[in-house]
Amino acid sequence: KWHESAVKWASQGARGGSATSYHPFWSWEIEKILTLKSNKSTPENSVKKLDYGIGFNKLFFERARADEKITLFSAEESRGLIDNLYNYELWEKTYLELEKKRGIRKKKISARKLLKSFATERFETGRYYPIFLDNINEGPLKDSIKMSNLCLSGDTxxxxxxxxxxxxxxxxxxxxxxxxxxxxxxxxxxxxxxxxxxxxxxxxxxxxxxxxxxxxxxxxxxxxxxxxxxxxxxxxxxxxxxxxxxx
Known part of the structure; x- marks a missing residue:
């Protein structure tokens, strides 16, 4: 709700401000995030002015295919995952270490169930966007892509x-x-x-x-x-x- 209020200043005439918030699949609140634009939600538990980008990678899809669980972490205890977000080898090493680490806040959920939830909300609302963290920066770009990119026609x-x-x-x-x-x-x-x-x-x-x-x-x-x-x-x-x- 705070984020929703913060973007209202960017009014475009009759249309209020809007923004896209990005979250990795291992976010502690990912299940809640996937309900915030649901057509079944109420004004009290929805955030209609924000869109959402969800980051996935190879490990997630492998576990979803095998119907295995993934581990969710709180942001304050998994900073290393964000630091290595676009270096898959270092990210995977950090993720597996955190899964084994004791004394931190974490929980396991079904990767396949989460993927189905994402697909459902993507289909019903059109306002959730997948980000493929493994290959988003493969190509001729000089700088890393860390958010969505908007396009012009090639003949411009x-x-x-x-x-x-x-x-x-x-x-x-x-x-x-x-x-x-x-x-x-x-x-x-x-x-x-x-x-x-x-x-x-x-x-x-x-x-x-x-x-x-x-x-x-x-x-x-x-x-x-x-x-x-x-x-x-x-x-x-x-x-x-x-x-x-x-x-």
Whole structure:
């Protein structure tokens, strides 16, 4: 409820603020988290303004397939799991050690039952998202992905310090590129280095946004900068919004 209240300030007109909260499968409260957006929940035990990303990895799926149990830990006693979140070998070593360690708060639940609960809530609400911690950072990215990423269409024209290119060409480009960006603090255009680039979902649903004869294609959850309301999700744009157009 505290998190839900904290994001209400980011109002987008008639739509209140929203955010996505990320949790690993071994979180002590994971079972409760999977009920917070349930259609069967009451206002007192639900958090409707937050979406949830749940992190899974190889160990979890192996145990779910074998119908074995996983161990849940409290955050204060399992810091090593977060520290090694994207290094599977170190993470697995830490996890197995914690499972054997005495004197800490932990409990065992069915991996398969948890997976079924996640799948049910994902199907019924569409607001729970899986994160595959093993392979999320396999690929050409320079920096680690630690949250969800929002996308533009591959044929989007990008102004770079080497001329105009499509986004797909930027991804395939071997040399370092800088792209023309808008600094919302200085209110000036400036070229910024690309720190991460990759193709995500080639079949993702996209929408076209048009203003003054210019258009952009993006996923509905891509954030668009407007001069009147700041960043707005593409799906929440209205006719009165003014997009910043590069001349």
């Amino acid at each position: 024209i990008i102004n770079t310090d080497m001329g105009k290119m499509t986004l797909e060409e930027c991804i395939e480009h071997k040399d370092d590129l800088r792209v023309l960006s808008y600094n919302i603090e200085s209110k000036e255009n400036e070229y910024k280095e690309i720190t991460a680039k990759a193709m995500t979902n080639p079949s993702a649903k996209v929408m076209r946004i048009t203003q003054d004869g210019r258009s952009i294609k993006c996923t509905e959850y891509h954030k668009i900068w407007t001069t009147n309301r700041g960043y707005v999700l593409a799906k929440d744009l209205v006719e009165t919004d003014e997009l910043l157009i590069d001349e």
